[in-house]
Amino acid sequence: MTQPDIHLYTAATMNGYKPVIFLEEAGVPYGLTFIDLSKQEQKAPDYLKLNPNGKIPTIVDRDEGRPIFESGAILWHLANKYGKFLSDDPVARSETLQWLFFQVGHVGPMMGQAMYFQRIAAPNGHEEPFSIKRYVDESRRLLEVLDTRLAGRDFLVDDYSIADMAVYPWARAYPWARVGIDGLANLKGWFDRIDARPAVRKALTIPKAQPAFWGDADESEFLKENAARFASDVKTA
Numbered sequence: 001m002t003q004p005d006i007h008l009y010t011a012a013t014m015n016g017y018k019p020v021i022f023l024e025e026a027g028v029p030y031g032l033t034f035i036d037l038s039k040q041e042q043k044a045p046d047y048l049k050l051n052p053n054g055k056i057p058t059i060v061d062r063d064e065g066r067p068i069f070e071s072g073a074i075l076w077h078l079a080n081k082y083g084k085f086l087s088d089d090p091v092a093r094s095e096t097l098q099w100l101f102f103q104v105g106h107v108g109p110m111m112g113q114a115m116y117f118q119r120i121a122a123p124n125g126h127e128e129p130f131s132i133k134r135y136v137d138e139s140r141r142l143l144e145v146l147d148t149r150l151a152g153r154d155f156l157v158d159d160y161s162i163a164d165m166a167v168y169p170w171a172r173a174y175p176w177a178r179v180g181i182d183g184l185a186n187l188k189g190w191f192d193r194i195d196a197r198p199a200v201r202k203a204l205t206i207p208k209a210q211p212a213f214w215g216d217a218d219e220s221e222f223l224k225e226n227a228a229r230f231a232s233d234v235k236t237a
């Protein structure tokens with residue numbers, strides 16, 4: 001049997017789900033390797049040849065014979081390759097790229113740090129109220145920017161696109177970041193629309209489900225996993 005063109009290396013995290021969402025939505029066959037972050041598999045020499053930054057996700061496009069890292073670049077590559085979830089219109093393409101960069105540059109890093117300081121550092125004895133407030137407040141501000149953008153629109157740019165696929169797993173994990181969404185009705189409506197998509201529901205179980213991110217489950221299992229994963233950061237802090 002021929003191998004699929006795309007091979008994805010990923011884990012069950014917000015960045016990790018993004019390419020899975022695209023591939024499931026597009027119905028594209030793909031190979032999958034689960035990278036166990038708690039075992040530092042993302043830092044293995046062979047993996048670093050594919051992703052010099054030692055993080056997930058990464059894809060290998062066998063058709064083109066090259067790896068691609070950085071989730072935003074991966075979504076951009078897949079959208080161009082398959083001609084899906086990215087408009088041909090130059091203005092819409094530019095807007096899609098703007099919201100994609102907004103996620104990669106703002107929403108991911110700020111919500112990621114809000115999660116880190118509350119879910120990883122604090123349970124391991126490093127309580128940093130100033131940092132927590134900074135990242136939670138900034139995350140809330142970013143969700144308000146999204147709410148404003150979504151007024152009167154179903155998706156971030158005209159049709160459902162890679163911009164939505166990039167922002168959704170992060171913004172939707174507001175419970176895990178302990179960021180409130182009171183008063184953000186446009187954002188809630190957008191969550192509902194994307195939550196209802198069968199491909200998204202399936203993608204959020206690959207390589208495994210993390211219901212605690214979406215506020216649906218007991219977090220103790222994940223806290224244990226995170227403690228192992230970040231033990232080295234905490235020790236040297």
Ligand SMILES: N[C@@H](CCC(=O)N[C@@H](CS)C(=O)NCC(=O)O)C(=O)O
Pocket residue numbers: 013014015016037042054055056057069070071072104
């Ligand atoms: N900017 C990168 C961020 C990737 C990233 O931070 N991945 C995290 C998981 S969400 C990771 O691999 N963490 C493991 C580590 O830092 O060693 C992207 O968007 O692909």
